Amino acid sequence: xxxxxxxxxxxxxxxxxxxxxxxxxxxxxxxxxxxxxxxxxxxxxxxxxxxxxxxxxxxxxxxxxxxxxxxxxxxxxxxxxxxxxxxxxxxxxxxxxxxxxxxxxxxxxx
Amino acid sequence: xxxxxxxxxxxxxxxxxxxxxxxxxxxxxxxxxxxxxxxxxxxxxxxxxxxxxxxxxxxxxxxxxxxxxxxxxxxxxxxxxxxxxxxxxxxxxxxxxxxxxxxxxxxxxxxxxxxxxxxxxxxxxxxxxxxxxxxxxxxxxxxxxxxxxxxxxxxxxxxxxxxxxxxxxxxxxxxxxxxxxxxxxxxxxxxxxxxxxxxxxxxxxxxxxxxxxxxxxxxxxxxxxxxxxxxxxxxxxxxxxxxxxxxxx
Numbered sequence: 001x002x003x004x005x006x007x008x009x010x011x012x013x014x015x016x017x018x019x020x021x022x023x024x025x026x027x028x029x030x031x032x033x034x035x036x037x038x039x040x041x042x043x044x045x046x047x048x049x050x051x052x053x054x055x056x057x058x059x060x061x062x063x064x065x066x067x068x069x070x071x072x073x074x075x076x077x078x079x080x081x082x083x084x085x086x087x088x089x090x091x092x093x094x095x096x097x098x099x100x101x102x103x104x105x106x107x108x109x110x
Numbered sequence: 111x112x113x114x115x116x117x118x119x120x121x122x123x124x125x126x127x128x129x130x131x132x133x134x135x136x137x138x139x140x141x142x143x144x145x146x147x148x149x150x151x152x153x154x155x156x157x158x159x160x161x162x163x164x165x166x167x168x169x170x171x172x173x174x175x176x177x178x179x180x181x182x183x184x185x186x187x188x189x190x191x192x193x194x195x196x197x198x199x200x201x202x203x204x205x206x207x208x209x210x211x212x213x214x215x216x217x218x219x220x221x222x223x224x225x226x227x228x229x230x231x232x233x234x235x236x237x238x239x240x241x242x243x244x245x246x247x248x249x250x251x252x253x254x255x256x257x258x259x260x261x262x263x264x265x266x267x268x269x270x271x272x273x274x275x276x277x278x279x280x281x282x283x284x285x286x287x288x289x290x291x292x293x294x295x296x297x298x299x300x301x302x303x304x305x306x307x308x309x310x311x312x313x314x315x316x317x318x319x320x321x322x323x324x325x326x327x328x329x330x331x332x333x334x335x336x337x338x339x340x341x342x343x344x345x346x347x348x349x350x351x352x353x354x355x356x357x358x359x
Contacts, residue, residue, distance in 0.1 A: 026143055027150045042163035043151065047140065051176035069149050070142060 007041055012049050013088035014038065016077065019059060020085055025072040026050065050075065058084050116148050119158050122238040123170045129234025131184045132177040140173065167239040188227050190296050194305075195223045197292040201309050204286035205316045209278065212271025218263035226256040286313075304341070304348045311337035 018024065018032050030043040053059045058081030063071040077085070112120070120141065127137045151161050162169045199219060203209050233252045237245040277285055290309050297306035315336045319329060 025146070027147045030147075042159070042161060042169070043147065043156070044144065044162045044169055045172075047143065047147075048172045048176045051140065051173070055176070066146075068153075070146050072146055073139075073143050 007038065010092070011038075011041065011045065012053070013085070013092060015046060015049055015053070016058065016081060016085040016088060019075050019077050020082065023062075023074045023076050025074050027072075029075075053081065056080070056084075112145070112148055113152060115158050116152060116161075119162060119166045119239075120145060120148060123166065123173075125234050126167070126170050126238040127174055127177065129231040129238065130174055131179050131181070131231065132174060133180040133183060136177045140177065170238075184231075187300070188224070190300055191227045192220065192223050194293060194296040194300070196220065197289040197296070198309070201286060201289040201293060202312060204277075204282050204289065205313045207278070207282060209276060209282055209285060210273035211275040212267050212273055214263060214267045214271045216275065218259075218266070222256075222259045222263060225259065229256065304345045307344050308337060308341045311340040315340075 014033065014036075015029060018029050021032075024032070026046060027043075029046055033039075033046075050059070053075075054061065057078055059075045060078055062074050062076070064074055066072045123144070124137060124141050127141075128134075148161060158166065196219065200209070229252060233248060237248045240248070290313075293309050294306040297303050315333050319325070319333045324333075
């Protein structure tokens, strides 16, 4: 499995974490993600996830004028989104703990 | 300003989403967002591949799953195209004072328009992401496929048709005014206001040629084509104006 495929499943949680830092629009999100080393995935792949988040009411949006071109769509986390982020963090801690424990055992055996 | 490649990919995405019947409002929203991303990305030297991955078609298919379909919107659009096209045929006949209809025309044209309108989304779906030459070839095939039924209706009508519905005198002018009104209203409803100029061009050219007594074969040919050339010109100007406005919004 490539790192891109692994990443797709957790991108949703990562985006929730990025948006929780404060109001942000799509292009900026990809820059923040790239700053954390998420540069393997195509930038556009955040938009289907953002659409899903809007449907789930995890985020609310607002169009704002920009000096450099057309209006940007800014995202903010809703209380539902905040709850989903906390749930993701819990799931991630459990999962990464399990994977680390398993891999550490394998590494010791090698 | 977007690069040609990026603009083509965005246009193909819009065409694909429209052809699979996604909500107009949602298409508009996501396309605006992707355009902002593409503009800012290109300013920083990013390519189509970096933004939309190896296959923009797979990308838009993934996007499409997250957008709502609007069967009601499609049905309304079909109905609007049907009524608009029928009104246009009637207006054109009223201008030429030939409001005589056989059963073949009365049944054939609505069926033909429904068939042509039903095939239009299919054309959009097969043409998107195929390159300009292939898309053009599909458009030619579509035009040919939709042109032959018209020829067949005209042929059958001329050979076997007897008018069962005719209008002249005062009713001709009333029908002309009503069909004109319907075309104008539907053009605005379909966000294609430029189309409402076509009946004016059609009637204007016809009455000008009649008044000037230009009735040679060449003049008749010119009378047929002038309205459509005029419409293309208006649409070209309108598209350019819309692009400029969108850039500065």
